[in-house]
Each structure stands twice: as structure tokens, then as C-alpha cells.
Amino acid sequence: MIRHLITGLMALSTSAALAQTLSTDPFPTPIETTSDVIAVNFIEYARIPNDDAGFAPRLMHMLTEPGSGRRFVSAMTGELYGMNADGSNVTLYVNINAPQWQVQVISAGSERGVQSFAFHPQFNQMGTPGYGKFYTYADTSNTDVKPDFVSGGTRRSQDTVLLEWSANDASSAQYDGSAPREIFRAAQPFPNHNGSQIAFNPLAMPGDEDFGLLYVGLADGGSGGDPMNVGQDLTNRFGKILRIDPLGTNSDNGRYGIPSSNPFVIDGNDSTLGEIYAYGVRNPQRFNWDARTGGILLAEIGQNQIEEISPVSAGANLGWNTWEGSYKYVSGKVDMENPQSEAGLTWPIAEYDHTDPLFQRQVAVTGIVIYRSDAIPALQNKVIFGDNPSGELFYVEADSQHTGGQASIRRILLNDGGSTKTFLQVIQEKNAAENADVAGRADLRFGYGPDNQVYLLNKHDGIIRLLVP
Ligand SMILES: [Ca+2]
Ligand SMILES: [Ca+2]
Numbered sequence: 322m323i324r325h326l327i328t329g330l331m332a333l334s335t336s337a338a339l340a341q342t343l344s345t346d347p348f349p350t351p352i353e354t355t356s357d358v359i360a361v362n363f364i365e366y367a368r369i370p371n372d373d374a375g376f377a378p379r380l381m382h383m384l385t386e387p388g389s390g391r392r393f394v395s396a397m398t399g400e401l402y403g404m405n406a407d408g409s410n411v412t413l414y415v416n417i418n419a420p421q422w423q424v425q426v427i428s429a430g431s432e433r434g435v436q437s438f439a440f441h442p443q444f445n446q447m448g449t450p451g452y453g454k455f456y457t458y459a460d461t462s463n464t465d466v467k468p469d470f471v472s473g474g475t476r477r478s479q480d481t482v483l484l485e486w487s488a489n490d491a492s493s494a495q496y497d498g499s500a501p502r503e504i505f506r507a508a509q510p511f512p513n514h515n516g517s518q519i520a521f522n523p524l525a526m527p528g529d530e531d532f533g534l535l536y537v538g539l540a541d542g543g544s545g546g547d548p549m550n551v552g553q554d555l556t557n558r559f560g561k562i563l564r565i566d567p568l569g570t571n572s573d574n575g576r577y578g579i580p581s582s583n584p585f586v587i588d589g590n591d592s593t594l595g596e597i598y599a600y601g602v603r604n605p606q607r608f609n610w611d612a613r614t615g616g617i618l619l620a621e622i623g624q625n626q627i628e629e630i631s632p633v634s635a636g637a638n639l640g641w642n643t644w645e646g647s648y649k650y651v652s653g654k655v656d657m658e659n660p661q662s663e664a665g666l667t668w669p670i671a672e673y674d675h676t677d678p679l680f681q682r683q684v685a686v687t688g689i690v691i692y693r694s695d696a697i698p699a700l701q702n703k704v705i706f707g708d709n710p711s712g713e714l715f716y717v718e719a720d721s722q723h724t725g726g727q728a729s730i731r732r733i734l735l736n737d738g739g740s741t742k743t744f745l746q747v748i749q750e751k752n753a754a755e756n757a758d759v760a761g762r763a764d765l766r767f768g769y770g771p772d773n774q775v776y777l778l779n780k781h782d783g784i785i786r787l788l789v790p
């Protein structure tokens with residue numbers, strides 16, 4: 322009996338050693354917490370009011386309006402606020418969830434709601450096709466409309482809609498246009514992993530091939546492990562970063578354009594979808610451009626083990642759901658054998674695992690700024706990103722040759738009157754000082770300003786903080 326058991330175990334371990342070494346702690350050496358820490362000053366830049374129920378706004382995304390100094394910040398529940406370049410005069414620009422727009426934003430749970438927004442680069446240029454146009458990306462409870470995109474299967478928890486709004490006067494303090502135009506509607510099979518970021522390339526100039534094209538992250542639809550196997554499926558728009566012309570009409574639904582230079586247009590294969598710019602993503606949370614190289618870096622939320630920062634280029638395959646970070650994804654774990662061993666894939670420059678003293682039970686990367694400004698010299702030429710639940714802020718060197726892993730990751734702390742604190746500590750102290758409920762997590766997102774300004778957003782105190790010299 323015992324002999325049989327031992328023989329069985331030996332057979333099991335022998336075959337496991339030959340095939341795979343599964344891990345839930347791919348990086349056993351914790352992230353460095355003390356060496357090379359950068360302590361950065363910050364100011365309280367603006368305050369966004371609590372919602373009607375008295376809760377702090379769930380701030381998600383922040384941008385600068387092209388052509389003016391005005392800043393805009395969105396809340397997951399639907400509010401889009403404008404403010405002056407110095408953070409003063411915070412004004413509700415539009416509530417996407419107001420009844421007259423009939424969007425019916427669903428913002429229950431931590432992953433649903435208004436995910437992102439973007440201004441057409443011609444927003445402020447009167448007489449151009451993009452004048453007054455901006456875009457919002459939101460989850461809606463209204464599933465009465467036929468979807469444009471499906472992930473496979475019959476589940477439909479909510480829809481994610483990309484909407485185009487058209488202001489009559491782009492300089493108006495409040496939105497003065499009519500109801501938004503629906504560009505596409507994706508039927509979500511599960512409540513998690515929905516839309517992510519939408520963005521125009523801020524480096525593209527009029528006449529450039531990329532000018533006026535909207536990059537749209539569409540996550541894998543949710544649940545866990547990508548059950549519909551959409552990530553590697555080039556006939557499905559889920560699990561992708563799409564690139565579309567919101568002012569064009571040559572798509573299947575006729576409500577947006579597909580650029581002729583997109584990688585799966587020029588591949589000459591009719592079954593691969595022309596909207597796809599890059600594939601193999603799970604939850605492509607936030608991406609941004611590097612003003613020095615012109616390239617894109619993505620903060621991609623992993624499954625159970627690994628968060629990653631990866632480059633995105635036309636036609637790139639980022640590996641999901643066969644790879645999580647640098648490792649084969651196997652039933653919720655990663656296989657430590659033969660990392661980065663599939664030809665033609667795009668691998669992370671940096672990645673971190675979930676088993677680390679810095680993190681909470683939930684771990685999810687966000688970001689991201691490739692800091693090329695000299696305004697804060699300590700941050701110059703760093704890739705800045707963070708962990709959303711814990712609020713931990715990180716950097717890696719932007720110009721080093723990285724091959725993945727977390728050994729290159731260093732921390733950024735906030736300098737608060739001479740003592741260094743984590744972002745979560747700063748939020749918690751603000752909560753305590755105001756006799757509010759003290760946050761247990763940060764729910765960090767970044768806001769983007771001109772000259773690589775970095776704003777820190779959260780869902781717990783309504784304060785937008787700006788990193789300063
Ligand atoms: Ca670890
Ligand atoms: Ca989903």
C-alpha cells in the first residue's frame with residue numbers, strides 16, 4: 322500500500338518535472354523596498370465633490386483638453402468634470418449617466434462604469450471634422466440593442482459602449498451638444514474585464530498616419546482564464562487593442578472607420594479583423610506613448626500571478642491566454658519552465674507577481690507615464706506605473722534593456738512635509754483628518770497632464786494630487 326503510494330508519487334513528480342513546474346510565486350525575491358527609492362513632492366491640485374449619495378467620487382481617468390489648458394477628470398459613475406489648468410473652478414461638464422442621454426451607465430462592482438474618455442485632437446479647431454468631438458467608453462445596463470461585438474456564447478451581463486459626443490461650442494463650460502452617437506456596442510459575457518482605456522496618440526501631428534485614430538482597449542470579457550479563448554482569436558474583437566477612425570464609416574456597422582494601414586488589413590487575410598492593432602491581452606488597463614521613442618507601453622492586468630508592463634506595436638501578440646507575463650499560463654498558475662520561449666511574441670519589460678509583502682489580496686497594475694520631462698529631475702527617463710488596490714508607485718528605467726521580471730522595479734514614495742509615505746497612507750491620513758471612513762485600498766489611477774505631468778487619482782477622498790518638483 323505505502324509502496325504503491327510512493328511509486329505513484331514518484332511517477333507524478335517525475336512526469337511533472339519533465340513537463341512543467343507550476344508556481345504561484347514566480348518571483349520569490351520581494352520587490353526592493355528601500356534601495357533607489359525616489360521620494361516625490363506633491364500638491365493637492367483639485368477636489369472633486371462627493372456623489373449624490375455622499376460617497377467620494379470614483380475617479381478613473383484624467384486628461385488635458387487639446388488646444389487649451391483645461392483639465393478633465395471622469396468618475397466611474399458617469400460624471401465628467403472640467404477645471405482650469407491650475408485645478409481651480411471645478412465644474413461638472415457633463416453627466417454621462419444623466420437620464421436625457423439614455424446611456425444607463427452601470428457602475429456596480431469595482432470594474433464597471435465609465436472606464437475612459439478621450440478628446441479628438443481637433444476638439445478645439447473650429448472647421449475641422451473633429452471639432453467639438455470627444456469619446457466615452459462605458460458599461461451600460463441597457464442590453465436591448467443588438468451588439469456589434471460578441472465574445473462567443475450567450476451570456477450578456479452588460480454592454481460596453483463607445484460613444485461620440487459632439488459639442489457645439491468646444492469652449493463651453495458645460496456640454497452643449499445633443500445625445501451621443503453609438504460607435505460600437507460590445508456584449509459583455511461577464512461583469513469583469515470590460516473596456517479599458519481609449520486614447521488618441523498625443524504625439525501624432527496633422528498629416529501623420531496615426532493622427533485622429535483612436536486606440537481602444539477591449540479586455541477578454543471576464544470570468545477567469547479567458548474561457549472563450551478570445552485573446553488569441555483574430556476573428557474576435559475581445560482580448561485586443563483596436564485602432565479605429567471614429568470619423569470613418571468602412572466598418573461592418575458603418576459607424577467607424579478601419580484604417581487601411583492596420584496590421585490585419587494589410588495581412589490580406591479576410592478572416593482576421595481589420596480593427597485589431599494588437600492581440601493577446603487580458604485587461605489592457607492603461608497605455609501611453611513615449612515621447613522619445615514614439616512607442617507604446619501597456620499596463621496589462623494579469624490573472625492570478627503576474628502583472629506586466631509590455632510594449633505594444635502594430636500586429637503584436639502579447640501572449641494571453643497561453644502566456645501570463647513571461648510564463649506559460651496553466652490553470653491559474655504559471656509554468657516556470659522555458660520562460661519567453663515562443664517565437665514571435667512580445668514579452669514584458671517588467672512584471673511583478675501577486676505574492677509580495679507590498680500588496681493586498683487583490684493586485685492589478687495601472688499607469689502609465691514614460692517621464693521625459695525635466696520638471697522633476699529625479700523622475701526623468703523613468704517609466705512610472707503603480708498597483709491599483711495598494712496604491713504602490715513604481716518605476717523602471719526607460720532606456721535600459723529590460724527582459725522582464727521584477728528585479729528592475731523600484732518604488733516611488735510621496736514626500737509629505739519631510740516624511741515619506743505611501744499613496745495609501747496619504748489618503749488614509751486625509752480621511753482621518755476629515756472624519757471620513759478610512760480607506761482600506763487606494764484604487765490608484767493616473768491622470769495625464771502636459772509635459773508628462775502626473776496626477777494621482779483615487780476613489781476614496783476626492784482629491785487629485787499632482788507630483789511636483
Ligand atoms: Ca513573489
Ligand atoms: Ca466583461
Ligand SMILES: [Ca+2]
Pocket residue numbers: 585586587588589590591592593594595
Ligand atoms: Ca485581415
Ligand SMILES: [Ca+2]
Pocket residue numbers: 601621629631639640641644645646669
Ligand atoms: Ca502578456
